[in-house]
Amino acid sequence: MAAAIVAVVGVFALVARRRRTIDAPTQASYEAPTQLDRADFPAATFPHAARPWLLAAFTSASCHTCADTVAKARAAETPMVGFAEIEYTAHRDLHQRYSIDAVPTLVLADADGVVHAGFLGRVTATDLWAAIAEAREPGSRPTGGCEHHD
Numbered sequence: 215m216a217a218a219i220v221a222v223v224g225v226f227a228l229v230a231r232r233r234r235t236i237d238a239p240t241q242a243s244y245e246a247p248t249q250l251d252r253a254d255f256p257a258a259t260f261p262h263a264a265r266p267w268l269l270a271a272f273t274s275a276s277c278h279t280c281a282d283t284v285a286k287a288r289a290a291e292t293p294m295v296g297f298a299e300i301e302y303t304a305h306r307d308l309h310q311r312y313s314i315d316a317v318p319t320l321v322l323a324d325a326d327g328v329v330h331a332g333f334l335g336r337v338t339a340t341d342l343w344a345a346i347a348e349a350r351e352p353g354s355r356p357t358g359g360c361e362h363h364d
Contacts, residue, residue, distance in 0.1 A: 244316040246332025250323045254308060255298050265296030267350065272309060272319040274302040279336050283318040286339050290346055295322075322349055 250270060255263035263270075269287045273280035284299055291297045300308050302317065322331040322345060331345035347354045 244319075244334050245313075246319050246321050246329065246334055247312040247314075248329050248332075250312070250321065250327040250329060252323070252325065252327045254311070260296075260298035262291060262296035263298045265292075265294055266325045267295040267346070268323045269295060269297045269346075270300060270321050270323060271298070272300045272302075272312070272314045272317055272321075274317045277317045280318040283320055283333075283337055286337060286342055287320060289339070290342055294350070295346060322346060324349070 250268070252263070252268065255268065255270070257264050269290060271280070271284055271287050273284060287297050287299075302309050302314075308314075316334055318333075318335065318337075320333040320337055320342075321329045323329045330349035333341070333345075
């Protein structure tokens, strides 16, 4: 009788093992904000943020790629396009408010705070300038070939 019970349990264990599926590893899904509250970027803290367009760079002091992104964004500043660096230790509240899970995260927002372009990680100067041009003047980005989708 004991041998029969062991055999039945063994068969059930074998069937259960074959039916068990292994879940795929959890995949991180990082997203750039789609809307900013421009009041979160006061002139006292972010002197150039009051311009009609805002490049907001969410960064961290320990991020090596962030310095490159900040340099490119600063170079894109104009009288119409302002820049604000939101470094994690200095502005942790803004990182939490906008659910920033990865840095650098760079967004281009209009005067109403609507984000027209977002970049996660490294960004090329060409892609950044093209996104600014397209946001400011829709249809200015050349079509055909490879396109950057925001």
